Amino acid sequence: MSEALTGWVNALGRLPAALADALRRVGNRAALSLQQQRLADFAMASGDWLWETDESGRLVWLSSADQSRAGVSAPWVLGQTMDDERILDAAGEPVVPPQSLQQLLQRRGPFERVITLCDTPRGRLYVSHSAVCRYESDRWCGYRGTARNVSSAVLGQRERQAAASVLHKLAGQIPGLLFQFRMHADGRIELPYASERIREIFEFDPEDVVRDASGVIDRVHPEDTPRVLAAIAQSASDMTVWQQTFRVVLPVRGERMLSGRSKPERLDDGSVLWHGVITDVTQQMHEAQRVRALARERDAANRAAALRSEIMSRVSHELRTPLNAILGFAQLIERNRGDDAPASAVTSAMQIQRAGKHLLSLINDMLDLASLEAKGFDGGLRPLRIAPLVERCVALMAPHAQLQQVSLSMVLAASLPAVSADLRALKQVLFNLIGNAIKFSSAGSMVEIEVGMDDDPEWVIVAVLDHGPGIPADRLPSLFQPFTRLINKGVRKEGTGLGLAISQRLAHAMGGRIDVGSQLGEGSVFTLRLRTSSEAAQPTGETAFDELDAAPTRPRLAGTVLYIEDEPINALLMQQFCAAFPGLHLTVATSGGEGLRVARELAPDLVLLDMNLPDMDGHQVLQALRADAATAGIAVVALSADALEDHARAARDAGFDDYWTKPIDFALVEQGLADRLGRGRS
Structure with a gap:
């Protein structure tokens, strides 16, 4: 066979292989084209842009360059580089330290989820970039990457951060710890949220208890821990509000008293989430204890002062009763002495009065002091x-x-x-x-x-x-x-x-x-x-100060007086006083019942009524007199050894026309009788 024929035969033998190889290349190109088409379709369906750059950073391919097919144009142009925008964080704020997209691309390394703010036909959008490096024969040739519109995510993150900032500011103004406490079905506990006050309330950093809050429970006082945990379990069981006051033992501040309240919420995974607040009430508890102690001391002091006042009132009454006779008869001796009275008798009467008035002054001062201590001013x-x-x-x-x-x-x-x-x-x-x-x-x-x-x-x-x-x-x-x-x-x-x-x-x-x-x-x-007072001074009216003026001329008294008095010496004293006034007729009754009977029969012009009678007190006698039409209009003056001002005020408020204290000051008695029974002066 000739060489030419042999060549043709060999060529024909290789032809099937060549045809097969050509067919394989055509098929590969078709498959590659189909793969590229699929990737482009997927990118358009997902809303992402796919892009590729050469080694100079120029865009050589964009998945959505054909707007008629993609529905939106890419934010970049083929043959040009990407805009050199600043890189932002998830909330759209520039990263620290500052960095731009072109600086990142020049590093020739892969990156993902890098956000920039790009100008697009739809306005400025937040775009997230991710890319891998492209190599040919181990030579760096550029990037292949994706870009996605993340504007909604960025704006949402901004809103969440703004809300968190508002919550943080509000929490900082609340004098307590705002918290979320979560208990999982397996018993794990955590604090998904705790305001900054946790650093003071429990002496923990907020991030230290996000996943494990067992350390917080460990700081509850051992004596209070069972009660606190039982209350948490009860709240989780019946979904009722948890509310407790308990002690904690802190590393720095020592023992403190806390008060907490939170409302539970059962989640889909079976865990329970409480939302609540805990405040430090140590100072309030100490203040409450101090106030209670002061209140006890005040009450004890008031009881002691009231007891002293009552004792002084009783002592005063008992002292004034004999003093009434001493001063009364001494006054009568001096008032009724004649010109031929022995000087020694007059001097003795004056000395008796002087000593009696000194004793009376002591009694009055003691009563004033007791009254000020018991009731104040x-x-x-x-x-x-x-x-x-x-x-x-x-x-x-x-x-x-x-x-x-x-x-x-x-x-x-x-x-x-x-x-x-x-x-x-x-x-x-x-x-x-x-x-x-x-x-x-x-x-x-x-x-x-x-x-x-x-x-x-x-x-x-x-x-x-x-x-x-x-x-x-x-x-x-x-x-x-x-x-x-x-x-x-x-x-x-x-x-x-x-x-x-x-x-x-x-x-x-x-x-x-x-x-x-x-x-x-x-x-x-x-x-x-x-x-000083900014108001105009008010008139003081009568400002007489119990001055010891010369005795005025004796008034002419006429009328009938009923004296209801059980103490014979007091009755005798009043009888001797009234004997100096011929027109004055005094009748004595020794009990309340007798006095009421005599008042109805006698219809006196004036009743002098002792406040302490054996069968009834002065208020009861007065009430009976006022209730009887025959005696309702009679003037009634109370006589008592009780000189406390509030007792005198109570008597006048009850309807007595006046209140005279013992020992009797006959100058005042004479003036009082003259006001009601006087007919001029002699």
């Missing part, structure tokens, strides 16, 4: 002009000063404002301060009273200065304590030791105070400070 503050009151006090104290051979000096500042005070209390304080200054001044010295403004314009001061022996410094702190009395050169001055204590309490009750300064051998100054 019950006066009414109002704007008063201070200057006329001081002038009146000084004028009334002048005779007493003359007897002690002491002169009084008074200086009043001009244009003084009104002070906020109670008239009766202020008079009592002024009398006490001026009287003490006179008492402790030596003969021939002067007591100075100055009224003016304090350095602070909110205060008016009344300073009472004496030139006596002074007060030792160690005695000053106790000067305003009850029964504190001073001794000068071994001579004890007459007094109860209660005046300054009462005066200081009255000053405090009026919103002021009394200060004292003293120098041994030079004298002392007591300064009353009273708050």
Whole structure:
């Protein structure tokens, strides 16, 4: 066979293989084309863009370059590089440190989910990029990647972060821990959310308890742990609100008291999620304990003060009963003495009165102090002009000063404002301060009273200065304590030791105070400070201060008086007093029942009624008198050894026409009878 023929034969032999190889290449190209088409269809169906760059970063292929097929154009153009946008985080904020897309591409390494903000035909969109490197013969040739519109996800993340920020700010303003507590079906516990307060409440960082909250339970006080866990189990069982107050033991702050409340929610996986708040109530609990302790102390003090007041009232009543006879008969001796009465008898009567009045003063001071301690000050503050009151006090104290051979000096500042005070209390304080200054001044010295403004314009001061022996410094702190009395050169001055204590309490009750300064051998100054009032001063009306004027002419009394009194000596005393008035007829009844009968038969002009009778008290007698038409219009005056002001007020409120205290002051009795039975004066 020739060589040509042989060549043709060989060629024909290779032809099937060549044809097969060609067919394989055609099939591969068709399969590749089909694969590419499928990938492009998948990309368009998923909403992603597929892209490819060369080694220079220019786009050489885009899956959605044909807008008619894709429905939307890609945000880039073939043959150009991608826009150099800043890389953003999941919330659309620039990453730190700042980085751009082109900087990332120039690194020639794979990346995923890199977000940028791109300009597209639909506006600016948040786009997420992912890419792998493309190699040919081990040579880097560019990127193949995807891009997806993640605008909805970014905006959603922004909204979630904004909501979280608002929650964080609100939680920071709440004085407690906001939390979510989750208990899984297998018993695991966690705190999916805990506000920053957890660092203070439980001394944990929020991230430390997100997956495991067992450490929080471990810090509950061992004695309280069973109760807290039982309450959690009960809440999970019946879906009721969990509410507990319990103790925790913290590494730094030690034992604290917490109070928590949360509402449970059962989730689809069988776990229970509580939403609630826990606050530190340690200070409130301590404060509540302190308030309860103070309340107990206050109640105990009030009970003790009330008991002292009651005891003082009873003691006063028992002391006043015999004192009524002593002072009463001494007054009658002095009132009825004739010109030929022995001087010794007159002197004895005066000494009896003097000693009795001193004892009565002590009783009255003790009652005043007991009343202030038990009930406090019950006066009414109002704007008063201070200057006329001081002038009146000084004028009334002048005779007493003359007897002690002491002169009084008074200086009043001009244009003084009104002070906020109670008239009766202020008079009592002024009398006490001026009287003490006179008492402790030596003969021939002067007591100075100055009224003016304090350095602070909110205060008016009344300073009472004496030139006596002074007060030792160690005695000053106790000067305003009850029964504190001073001794000068071994001579004890007459007094109860209660005046300054009462005066200081009255000053405090009026919103002021009394200060004292003293120098041994030079004298002392007591300064009353009273708050000024912006209101106009009110008229004080009658400002007489129980002054001891000369006895007025005796009134002419006429009428019938019924005296209901079970104590014979008191009845005898009143009979002897009334005997001095020929027109006055006194009838005595010794019990309440007898008094009611005599009142109906006699129809007296006036009934004098003792408040403590053997068969009924004075209020019951008064009620019976008012209930009977025959006696309802008779004037009734209460007589009692009980000198407490609230008892006297209660008697007047109950319907008594007046209230006279024992020991009887016959000058006041005479005036009271004259007001009701008087017919001029003789």
